[in-house]
Amino acid sequence: MTRRLILCDxxxxxxxxxxxxxxxxxxxxxxxxGALCTREVERAAEAMAGGDVVIACQQERALFTALAEQVGxxxxxxxxxxxxxxxxxxxxxxxxxxxxxxxxxxxxxxVRAVDVVSEGVCLxxxxxAATLPxxxxxAGVLAVTVLLTDGAEVPxxxxxxxxxxxxxxxxxxxxxxxxTIDALRQVVPVGRGAFELSEPxxxxxxxxxxxxxxxxxxxxxxAPDKREGYLRADPKDALALARLAFEAAQMVGTFEKPLYVxxxxxxxxxxxxxxxxxTRCLDACPTGAITPAGEHxxxxxxxCAGCGACAALCPSTAITAEDPALAGLVKRMQVLAKxxxxxxxxxxxxxxxxxxxxxxxxxxARFGRGLPADVIPLELRVVSxxxxxxxxxxxxxxxxxxxxxxxxxxxxxxxxxxxxxASAIAGPGKVALLDVVDPDQMSDALYGAEAxxxxxxxxxxxxxxxxxxxxxxxxxxxxPEAPIALPEGAPYGAVLVNTxxxxxxxxxxxxxxxxxxxxxxxxxxxxxxxxxxxxxGICRTICPEKAITLEPRLDLSDAALRQQVLxxxxxFACVECxxxxxxxxxxxxxxxxxxxxxxxxxxxxxxxxxxxxxNCRIQAQYHSENNPFKxxxxxxxxxxxxxxxxRRDH
Numbered sequence: 033m034t035r036r037l038i039l040c041d042x043x044x045x046x047x048x049x050x051x052x053x054x055x056x057x058x059x060x061x062x063x064x065x066g067a068l069c070t071r072e073v074e075r076a077a078e079a080m081a082g083g084d085v086v087i088a089c090q091q092e093r094a095l096f097t098a099l100a101e102q103v104g105x106x107x108x109x110x111x112x113x114x115x116x117x118x119x120x121x122x123x124x125x126x127x128x129x130x131x132x133x134x135x136x137x138x139x140x141x142x143v144r145a146v147d148v149v150s151e152g153v154c155l156x157x158x159x160x161a162a163t164l165p166x167x168x169x170x171a172g173v174l175a176v177t178v179l180l181t182d183g184a185e186v187p188x189x190x191x192x193x194x195x196x197x198x199x200x201x202x203x204x205x206x207x208x209x210x211x212t213i214d215a216l217r218q219v220v221p222v223g224r225g226a227f228e229l230s231e232p233x234x235x236x237x238x239x240x241x242x243x244x245x246x247x248x249x250x251x252x253x254x255a256p257d258k259r260e261g262y263l264r265a266d267p268k269d270a271l272a273l274a275r276l277a278f279e280a281a282q283m284v285g286t287f288e289k290p291l292y293v294x295x296x297x298x299x300x301x302x303x304x305x306x307x308x309x310x311t312r313c314l315d316a317c318p319t320g321a322i323t324p325a326g327e328h329x330x331x332x333x334x335x336c337a338g339c340g341a342c343a344a345l346c347p348s349t350a351i352t353a354e355d356p357a358l359a360g361l362v363k364r365m366q367v368l369a370k371x372x373x374x375x376x377x378x379x380x381x382x383x384x385x386x387x388x389x390x391x392x393x394x395x396x397a398r399f400g401r402g403l404p405a406d407v408i409p410l411e412l413r414v415v416s417x418x419x420x421x422x423x424x425x426x427x428x429x430x431x432x433x434x435x436x437x438x439x440x441x442x443x444x445x446x447x448x449x450x451x452x453x454a455s456a457i458a459g460p461g462k463v464a465l466l467d468v469v470d471p472d473q474m475s476d477a478l479y480g481a482e483a484x485x486x487x488x489x490x491x492x493x494x495x496x497x498x499x500x501x502x503x504x505x506x507x508x509x510x511x512p513e514a515p516i517a518l519p520e521g522a523p524y525g526a527v528l529v530n531t532x533x534x535x536x537x538x539x540x541x542x543x544x545x546x547x548x549x550x551x552x553x554x555x556x557x558x559x560x561x562x563x564x565x566x567x568x569g570i571c572r573t574i575c576p577e578k579a580i581t582l583e584p585r586l587d588l589s590d591a592a593l594r595q596q597v598l599x600x601x602x603x604f605a606c607v608e609c610x611x612x613x614x615x616x617x618x619x620x621x622x623x624x625x626x627x628x629x630x631x632x633x634x635x636x637x638x639x640x641x642x643x644x645x646x647n648c649r650i651q652a653q654y655h656s657e658n659n660p661f662k663x664x665x666x667x668x669x670x671x672x673x674x675x676x677x678x679r680r681d682h
Contacts, residue, residue, distance in 0.1 A: 159267055216236035490507075623639065
């Protein structure tokens, strides 16, 4: 059954052209209603009862959802055309309406999830004046334990547990916290009078599902606002404490925890042979969910808050985002750009934002100028994972520029790095971050931005983030004269070798995690494929001669896809059999330093072994006077005659 778009001009406050929207978006449109949420609500009920529909209104979503349940129909889809397009500066908004409608028709992306079970075991840590009233409120809902940190008197009640001590360490998240407590003292509930406490001991370990921290000091976890199940407030703020009690009471049951990213350990370039290479994700993760785990990293999905910075920065695509996945995001951007142009629009601009940005857009539309007609909003759960690959992909798909609207909770470190990288590849004026808190400031910045040209022949980018970035970069730079210089720390670049210092020991080859550095089994050669280089730096770290440097750049020519010889030397010919082995200069250098000067190579015959291949060297050692492989003489075999002759002698 074909989906239908139910249109409404919201009391005539916007101009809606159903014919053009239907033609460009490929969707059947209803007639334009004037008050679908009030006097024409029966028409909405009839439309929902008739089949799969999308209602062009977000403001009254709750009303239409309840109406669908009332008439026994499926909950419809929703798309906001009014605030994002119709209420603007009076320009023709039909191309943008068509683009937004086409995007709304795309199937929703499914995100993997895991169940998190919280049984309501709650630890409240802090001074008694704050923790004990909280415990009294929550004791009937949660299994509460109070950790007194100020020596307050233990109450004479047992509907919740009380201990005293000092919270030292916290790990885990909702449903799986583990806490370490020093100077731990537990209640001794026997005897008359006030409860006594046991002798203090350090290193007490316990677990809980919910942790309420009102100690008033530094948070015990990184990015506490992003740690599920960790509630924190000033112990002197009564309103904040009441809010904590309400939030904690809701954290009982089974919850779905989205798995925001996927890790392919074999692709990770964190380290090789204990030589640390890439640490981009470790440096960027705000919650501490990523930790070293040998040659790769490990991601704790319970702690991960899904900011996406690790996926944006990962040079090898070992970490990939699942919410949203790159393929789904590229599809959304492609539909937006393609439909906008099909409806008669030119040079669309992309505005990437979160729910906070969506609210700013609604306020700007209702009370201000709204968005320009050529600015297409794209709402994501977070924007910190919208990296250089996504920015370049949007430009390659036909957007003239990309602006990322920040929100107060956005992690900026990764975005700043990715913006610099995308700007270096795409050129100035193509990508930007917009950090404003006022809707009017947002509108003014977008209306006042300089016009940019869109790609004349848009291309569809495919593959992983690294492949997509290269395809988009080639479309944006069709005839590069030289490799594009990139900022320090970029994931693309060349390996430069000082041939005077390099001895072709090939340590770099053995540890290169991506296979960008290679040897030649038939010749003393060091080869390099630039397209595969991650700029992780392991080769530079391991080189004993310090002969390697890294140059961040992006070579879009076909030469970057081929193996190039960085250094080669003449092989040495075995003095016995003539077989080629090793490096001539290295063998000569060893001869110069050891022959006649070291006790093991004092004689000419011993020194000559340095100039032999492996097979000839073993043969020479085996037949030498002091054969290192020689064992004691084997006993002569005894025959039957030997045994018989021995008997005859007796």
